[in-house]
Amino acid sequence: MDLQGNRGHPMKEQPLSRRHSRLDGESRGTACQTSALDPRFHGEDERDFRRLKVPGLGFVIILVGLFGLSCSQTPNTGEDAEVTTRGSVEVTAELVEIRGEFVDRADYDYAFVMQYKITVVHRGDIEGDLLYIAHYNPQKPRDRVADARVTDVGGELKKFSAGDVHRMALEVPIDDYYMGGIINRYFEDYSGPIYWAVWTNPVSK
Amino acid sequence: MQPERRGMADYAFAHPPYNLLLLRIELVRKFWRCEMPIRLFLTLLFLFLASIAQAASEDDLQKLREEVRSKGWIAYSSRSDNGTWDLFLSRPDGSDRHNLTNTPDFEEAAPRFSPDGKKILYRRLEKGSTIDHDQWGFQGQLVISKADGTKRENLGEEGDYPWAEWSPDGTQIASLTKKSIQIIDLDTLEVIREIPRKGIYQQLFWSPDGKWFSATGNHGGESWTVVRMDIETGEVNALRSHKTCTPDWYPDSKSVILSSRPAGQPGDDGYGYTQLWRVDGEGKDQEFLYGQDGLHIYSGAVSPDGDYLLFTKCPDDGGGAERSGGTICLMRASDAPTIGGPSPDLRKVHPDVNDGPVLDIDKGWEPHWTFKEIVVIP
Structure with missing residues (x-):
């Protein structure tokens, strides 16, 4: 050897x-x-x-x-019993832009306005193809976002990324459904209604 | 070593962060080089001057105490001996303290005197509830009682009449709900008017002249903005933006006192500390009133004659409502701006301050002042 x-x-x-x-x-x-x-x-x-x-x-x-x-596998349409029944408006839309950074404070509750382009309107009447939608505490996964202040929001989406497609149940105007800080970085460019995201599910592209 | 030390001293005296420290070191060295009798003399001189300064400071505080003692009463929430939040009444200098509610089974918070000083409204929460410094107006049940705490009347159920606030004549309340600002007749409890809230989301206060609301809301794309609403037209204008809240009116209805945490502060890793400000109704005239490095200043309120300011100071942002509040303080409005403690960061931004006397009254939260005389039965 x-x-x-x-x-x-x-x-x-x-x-x-x-x-x-x-x-x-x-x-x-x-x-x-x-x-x-x-x-x-x-x-x-x-x-x-x-x-x-x-x-x-x-x-x-x-x-x-x-x-x-x-x-x-069938593509994920985001459809479930929540998104199809909650809110007065239901859309599938592409998240076009998250303008600026989210607020990096765990103890600071706020809604953050994002720009969407509509793909499909499932329920409700919407004019135009761009939507400005406020999501509550956007850094949290939707299934853990409801709290004492805002009890009626949720969904399956884990993270917001520009370019992704979401199926959402919405309400409008936001002031009728949410009472708290809103960060709206489109204020200078857009003065139309801000939608309130009640339920947000991811959709396969 | 000598030339090197001299060079270091030269550098230090030319650079503000080091010059005071080096000066102190040099003084101590010189002190220890002195003969014993001179050292003794210098020590006695130092102690004498320090005691004079202390006496002058105490004298200022005593003068302020005597000045305000007979000027009515302040009501505030504080933890009582049983551990729950109760309402307390004291003279503005902190003397003659009474527990108005003394209810071990409830938490009571945020008393507001009616404009004539005869009644108070406040919120009563279930025992063990945590008071949320931003949400307290939505919490618990609205209670109205006589100013001495007797004849309590519960209005509505849990969460009803959120952010209730007296009208200037005390016959109505305004309430900030999700749908609108409601004006409610207190005799009939009927909503007699509704005004769109225009982004306002908390802390609604009615001006003494009856023309305006001040509140915290979203305005111009910014959250946490103190705004003024014209009650007749519903129009809103911003008073101060960026991390600003808890407004209350000066008696002339021309300005509000509020808490604000300006950007760019180095303290608390850039988070900064909340300060007390006065802002006029147009949002143009902005005056720094009080601040202190390391402490957040909240619960700003003005005496009925506008001569004195009440506030709380607390290491917790939000004023400590979630625990036991902060230290309730009182200062003369004419001594503003005043900075508490050494506060080197704040003094750089506001080098010309008055450093007037500030009374520590009690541990608590959300004080409110009336000049009305109240007879409290112990």
């Missing part, structure tokens, strides 16, 4: 360059010829061949599985 732990196996006795050359067809033939004289060598070669084939096969299976899974 040498310092590498080799025990005099025929393969291990071959020069390094020779062992590497077994990966091409010519050298594999040479190896088979050699293996005909030594059954142990033949078995190892098959295992090597399987080592080459099996991971590739697994990869293909996983890919096919994932493809099948993605084909079989």
Whole structure:
């Protein structure tokens, strides 16, 4: 036994360059010829061949599985019993912009106005294709946002990101439904109604 | 070492953050180099001057106490011996203190004298309720009683008549609800007028001349803005924006006292400390009244003659309503601006202050003042 732990196996006795050359067809033939004289060598070669084939096969299976899974899943429309029944307006809309930073104070409750572009109006009458919607304490996941001050908000959305699509139950005007600080960074550009987000679910694009 | 120390001293004396410290070190060194009799003399001189300064300060406080003692009463909420919030009445200097409610089964908070000083309105909460410094006007039940705490009458149910406030003649209350500002007749409890609230969301106060409301609301895209509403037209104008709240009227109805936390303060990792300000009804004339590094100033109120200011100071933002309040203080309006304690950050921004005497009255929250004489039966 040498310092590498080799025990005099025929393969291990071959020069390094020779062992590497077994990966091409010519050298594999040479190896088979050699293996005909030594059954142990033949078995190892098959295992090597399987080592080459099996991971590739697994990869293909996983890919096919994932493809099948993605084909079989229906896209998330955000529809649920809450969003379809709460509020007087229900839309699917793309979050176009979050203007500025959220307030970084855990003890500071506020509503934050964001700009949306409407994709579908499910319920209610809305003019135009842009909506300005205030979300309560936007840094919190919607399923944990309700508190003593605002009890009737929620949803499945975890995080607000521009470009995402949301299905929302809304009320308007906000002053009739929410009483608290509102950060509206569109004040200079827009003077129309601000919608109050009651329920917010994510939608697959 | 000597030249190096001299260089350091030169640098220090040229740089304000270090010059006072270095000056003190030099003085101490010189002091210890003096002969013993001189050291003794200097020590006695220092103690003498310090005692004079202390006596002068105490004398100022005593003068202020005597000045205000007979000027009616203040009502405020404070923790009583049983641990709950009760309403207390005391002379403006803190003497002659009475527990008006003494109810171990309830929490009582935020008393407001009627304009004639004969009644108070306040909120009564279930025992153990935490008073929210922003939401207290929505909490509990509205109670109106005589100013001495007797003849209590509960109005409505839990949460009814939020942010109730006396009309100038005491026959009506205004209430800030989600839908509108309502004016309610106290005899019939009928809503006689509704005004859109225009973004106002808490702390509604009616001016003594009856023409205006002041309150905290959203205005111009900014939250936490103190606004003034013209009651006749419903028009709103901003008085002071950015982290500003708890307004109350001066007796002339031309200005409000309010709490404000200006941006750019270095204290509390940039969060800053809330200060007391006076702002005129147009929002143009803004006067710093009182502040102190390390403490938040809330519960601003003005004496009925406009000569004195009440406020609380507390390390907690919000005035400490959630726990036991802050220290209720009184100062002369003519001593504004005044800064409490060393407050190096605040003194940089306001170098010319009066540093007038400030009385510590009691531990509590939301004091209110009347000149009406009240007979309290112990």
